[in-house]
Amino acid sequence: MITTSQELLEARKKIIAVSRELHEVGLLVRTWGNISQRVDEDSFIITPSGIKYEDLTPEMIVKVKISDLSYEGDYLPSSEKAVHAACYKNRPDVEFIVHTHQVYASCAGTLGIRKIITYFDDEDMIIPVAPYALPGTEKLAESVAFTVKKFPETNALIMANHGTICMGRNSKEAVIEAEKLEVACNNFLIDVCKTDMHHGVEVGFNSHLENGVIVYDIPDTPERVKRIHEKIYHKRPDVKYIIHNKSEAVMAVSRRANHMRPLLDDFAQLIGYSVKVPTNEHGKDADSYHNIKKHVNAIFSLNDGAYCVGKDEDDAMAVAIVLDKGCIAHTAVMRHGEGHYLSLLECYRMNRHYRKSYSKLADAGKK
Ligand SMILES: [Zn+2]
Numbered sequence: 066m067i068t069t070s071q072e073l074l075e076a077r078k079k080i081i082a083v084s085r086e087l088h089e090v091g092l093l094v095r096t097w098g099n100i101s102q103r104v105d106e107d108s109f110i111i112t113p114s115g116i117k118y119e120d121l122t123p124e125m126i127v128k129v130k131i132s133d134l135s136y137e138g139d140y141l142p143s144s145e146k147a148v149h150a151a152c153y154k155n156r157p158d159v160e161f162i163v164h165t166h167q168v169y170a171s172c173a174g175t176l177g178i179r180k181i182i183t184y185f186d187d188e189d190m191i192i193p194v195a196p197y198a199l200p201g202t203e204k205l206a207e208s209v210a211f212t213v214k215k216f217p218e219t220n221a222l223i224m225a226n227h228g229t230i231c232m233g234r235n236s237k238e239a240v241i242e243a244e245k246l247e248v249a250c251n252n253f254l255i256d257v258c259k260t261d262m263h264h265g266v267e268v269g270f271n272s273h274l275e276n277g278v279i280v281y282d283i284p285d286t287p288e289r290v291k292r293i294h295e296k297i298y299h300k301r302p303d304v305k306y307i308i309h310n311k312s313e314a315v316m317a318v319s320r321r322a323n324h325m326r327p328l329l330d331d332f333a334q335l336i337g338y339s340v341k342v343p344t345n346e347h348g349k350d351a352d353s354y355h356n357i358k359k360h361v362n363a364i365f366s367l368n369d370g371a372y373c374v375g376k377d378e379d380d381a382m383a384v385a386i387v388l389d390k391g392c393i394a395h396t397a398v399m400r401h402g403e404g405h406y407l408s409l410l411e412c413y414r415m416n417r418h419y420r421k422s423y424s425k426l427a428d429a430g431k432k
Pocket of ligand 1: 097098145164165166200227228
């Protein structure tokens with residue numbers, strides 16, 4: 066229980082320290098995920114919405130009421146505050162919560178399984194998966210509350226097609242849960258889905274626009290690749306930066322014609338609701354088979370990874386990271402033989418909502 070303002074300030078600093086720690090080990094990326102600590106029976110403090118972990122300061126950590134989700138101060142609390150409130154409400158012993166979009170646990174949460182039965186070291190683990198609901202909704206908070214009540218002993222759970230919730234009596238316990246969960250889910254993907262893939266971005270041929278001229282990172286970029294870059298800039302005036310991602314998972318997906326439907330919320334939000342890997346049909350050359358579409362931010366190249374696009378390097382990199390995770394999920398689902406795909410309508414809504422709120426946040430940042 067936090068009573069004095071000094072304790073509250075220390076707690077806010079602790080949240081920032083933990084977010085940096087998780088950011089460093091790769092469990093938290095960019096503005097995705099959120100962290101909270103209980104203050105008392107009816108309130109907690111939580112990271113704000115849409116601010117990068119590197120930029121957090123103590124006054125940005127928002128105090129939220131568990132009972133009605135009202136909050137104090139000038140910063141908007143994380144959009145997943147209802148999920149945190151649901152956990153504090155149903156687990157009086159919990160003092161600290163970490164919500165991440167970590168790779169292997171998120172991918173395991175796309176398989177359509179309600180319980181992941183796996184192991185960490187020699188210890189058996191059962192990881193519950195809360196049924197899918199759109200992010201930021203009351204329905205998602207209800208789904209998590211239902212799962213927390215059903216598995217009262219469990220401190221780590223997955224929100225289907227989204228990410229994780231890790232709880233503890235203190236920050237250390239919650240962080241350990243997140244780390245254990247990632248290893249245990251990777252064990253599951255390797256053993257059950259035969260998917261042993263490294264997560265990351267392997268850069269191929271990147272470029273960006275400078276005063277309307279394409280500048281290639283690698284001077285002797287092949288003509289074949291240059292034609293694709295030219296075509297992307299031509300068809301997508303909003304694009305200023307292209308990252309060519311040739312990671313193991315993206316390469317694997319790019320090897321065969323595919324229709325990638327989103328398996329993860331962040332894929333639907335950042336990349337698009339339907340991404341196609343083109344075929345190398347007769348009569349089509351490298352110029353004509355790339356699917357460059359409005360609001361679809363990854364363009365696959367058959368057997369050559371994907372071009373991830375954005376208005377700057379940061380945006381393109383976000384797409385590259387989320388695409389890599391999406392391709393691991395896609396491969397795991399293919400090999401597992403089943404998975405839970407997001408509906409087109411859900412993806413469409415999330416994509417539109419994300420673009421709107423993202424541009425609003427970007428505008429607010431400029432003030
Ligand atoms: Zn989330």
